[in-house]
Amino acid sequence: MVVQDFTAKTKELIDNLKGVCTSYGLGNDGNEFKIITQVFLYKFMNDKFGYEVKQLDSTLKNAEKWEEAIAGYSDDAYEMLLLGMSPNSARLKRQHYISYLFGKQTQEEFAKFFDDTLRDIAITNNDIFSVKTNSGSRIRLFDELSQYISDPSQRDNFCRALINQLVNFSFEQIFDQKFDFFSTIFEYLIKDYNKDGGGKYAEYYTPHAVAKIMASILVDTPVYDVTCYDPSAGSGTLLMNLAHAIGEDRCTIYSQDISQKSSGMLRLNLILNNLVHSIPNIVQGNTMLSPYHKTGDALMTFDYIVSNPPFKLDFSDYYPELDTKRNNERFFAGIPNIPNKDKDKMSIYLLFIQHIIHSLSPKGRAAVVVPTGFITAQSGIEKKIRQKLVDERMLRGVVSMPSNIFATTGTNVSILFIDKANTKGDIVLMDAAKLGKIIKEGKNQKTLLSHDEEQQIINAFNRHEAVEDFSVVLSYEQIRDKNYSFSAGQYFDVKIDYTDITPDEFLAKMNGFTQNLNALFAESRTLEDEIKAQLAGLRYEH
Template identity: 55%
Template sequence: MAEENRLPGTDTLADTKAMIDGLKTVCANAGLANDSSEYKIITEAFLYKFLNDKFLHELRQLDEFKGVENVERAYSVMDENDRELALMGLPEGTALLKPEYLISCLFQRKDMERSEKGGFAELLDSALAGIADDNVDVFSVKTGQGQSIRLFGGVSRFIVEEGKRDSFCAQLVTKLAAFSFERAFAQKYDFFAAVFEYLISDYNKDSGTYGEYFTPHSIANIIARILVPEGTRDVAVYDPAAGTGTLVLAAAHRIGEQNCTIYTQDRSQKANEFMRLNLILNNLVHSLPNVVHDDTLESPRHLAVGGNSIRKFDYVVSNPPFKADFSDTRNKLAGDAYQKRFWAGVPNITSKPEKMEIYLMFLQHIVASMEESGCAAMVVPTGFLTAKGKIPLAIRKRMVDEGMLRGVVSMPSNIFANTGTNVSIVFLDASSKHEKAILMDASKLGEKKKVDGKNQRTFLSDAEVERIVETFNAAETQEDFSVLVDYDTIKEKNYSFSAGQYFEVKIDYVDLTPDEFDAKLSEHMTNLQDMFAQGEKLQASIMEQLKGLRYE
């Protein structure tokens, strides 16, 4: 294919995926395929490569290095004072790497270190530790107690046989050195969203204990385009069960990465590591201090000034876990200290606590986290739209009675990678008092495809995404697809948010003359008489057969 006929970014994306596959091959050859440590090695190596290449990319933009053919060598031989002065010109959020931490430096030393000293694994781990230490103020995320979670932890420790660590680390560096992110830096959000999805595709399968690590890009795109109006600036976006950050990233891209600040919390360590990587890839390094690893329900860490109440946000997006065991904290959450936040109630502990409807807790937390003029979008199981239980009914009632329900979109089944639960998206808007809501049934859209040759997923086309977004934003009624319903009607139907309950039932009428009507009626009566006669014959035949059976 001629270079000029290639789609922009196509080769870069393919090359990036090939590099990721190469790293996974190194892990597989070391016996670490599907091992719990594999994702740590892959993500650390990938992030190391990205930061290394981004650092060199920014160096090339400085006056000191413009026109220099070998930037890495020029940087390495600089006087230390000159080097420090040059680094002050780098954009905020660029990781700083000493010359000895560059991948090219390690690559040149890998054979020497292995043959003469046997310490290449230690050399790589020291470089990773050094980068983490030198950039701890910018690139760390925090635990609920405020402790920094370091950028890198080293990779050789996952190889049990010490004698194989040098070779393993040398293979990783070889894969990294053979690839360059330089062309990728010209790409935008969609490119890095695809890279990120591919990178974590093998590592988001064990998320059922708390929530989804990854929300499909189509869902995130729909939410962002409906939730955020064009021209939005200087806002805070929050996700209390952020997973890998797909929803907040889509919202940030819609707003403009420099026009918003991201705040997230999630109790999964793996999810928070993925979140950090996602923010770095998408030019949201300034939001890293707001990524917190802790239980949002028990210990919300984003607080208002003074620390006596939770902070309110302009936009809240979330795909919370639907069911999970929170029996250990259930009684605490039902106490007086949490009553203001969990105003609709707390689900009881059941014989199967892993089935507790934890999403109802997050919905209440989300409503409590909205600014007075804030907006929210949350993924819910479709059963929530009509559930008659005390808690879901109280939540829906408040959304309507306070005039904040903007609308609902019910999605096709199997739209998510690792749940078969039918889902819907509820949109809230407290910026004005609504009197009507747009209810949409998009469950019949999409094309079902097998993923990995076994699991079936539904994929929305670009045209279908456009139809959902444009119809919703226009509050347009379309037959058997969307309906604009006034709040009084919703109240009459016990606060049901299901679009199907409000679709108009159409009856086709045919004009007939009296003679035509009599002829039709006579025809139907004749047909009925024939059917009755056939039924009587069949019944008589069955009775004869039964008599024969009794006689024998």
């Protein structure tokens, strides 16, 4: 079965699960997201388990139904099989299999049996798959899904309907696929649940073009055994693209995000993309107030950092806890003031940029999405941050993106690239605002970059190419001379087109201009006379 067939069948499975939720009154319910993603994950883990045990025992690989063949194992033999599996794989008991639940549908209290099974899987694999909070407590893999049905009499049938959707095909033949397949599936799985209407801590999905450009510029040479971090990870699009560019087995992911929903999405993304080993480093919590990842009392530093932080957010409720001496080094340029009105417009992204700079290892690199206004502001915290990047020689460049690259916000954005090893300069500033094609997405407009346009940006940046009206390559001194502006347009050459002509040609052009002016003046006088005549003819009548 080809990848396209699996993609279609996977999307059909997701749609069918949503159909079950709708049939039982949970369509567009706040809990639908948990049900869909957790049932999908159960299916994925079951099939991944089957795929892996088949690699360990050819008897299972050749069996028509591996679940029936494995039933003949003694308990000791089954335990030995589990020991041979990857340490990042889910350990399933035989009563955890989907086929086992499918065969038990006629028993009473099936919903309780279903919930107990998922709970036992979560407990058995808690050390591998649970997400931590700032306080150190663990968020387990599965909830009691039947409890989201308010009518207890419908719970058994609801759980039976879910199980019936999981037996129509297997993922086993697709596990050799990589990032592109699973990123497509992940996007489809969460597309209805990652909107910008989620209240105070709304998640904004980073477009793949932005994520690809960030990763491809950050990782321009092979690297090994590196750490990657996102202090506002969301569903993990930036981290997944970064890990894919590096190699999933050559990096360890760290993240923090205040949203429980986002942390759940990121966990799912890590499982789908063969990054289970990093799940213990996924933390739900407030990065600005209580950064979790530390070495002793000091914040950890990382080799690669990516972030699309929230731009504006009310953080006045914990402002006093940020504005303390212990944060002076981290927030070196200061903390944005609390406005008298519209506290939601507090520029929290300025805290994230400072936190990221503080969290870079000695040779660390970072890519951060910022509002384009940041790159030219002539005072305040924005300019202090830009001065530090230039004066301490760690600016790698800026790419100003087309407007509406994010369909959810009209704010123009740029990507800021930081490189602590870029001491020699050779800074690339790029204006990509004219690229892309505008399309309609819902009620909003969105700009899409073609593959060639993405490569145009990546290649020009990584090759340090100066392209007329597109990119410039500068020294730190040149940026200081322009008052620390990071806008490419301020460095473009001003060109005046001119043509060599003879004196006779010059005289002929001047005569032509004079004749045209005389004609226009004559026409103007005629119009003046007509207007006066019209006014003179006006009469007042009762």
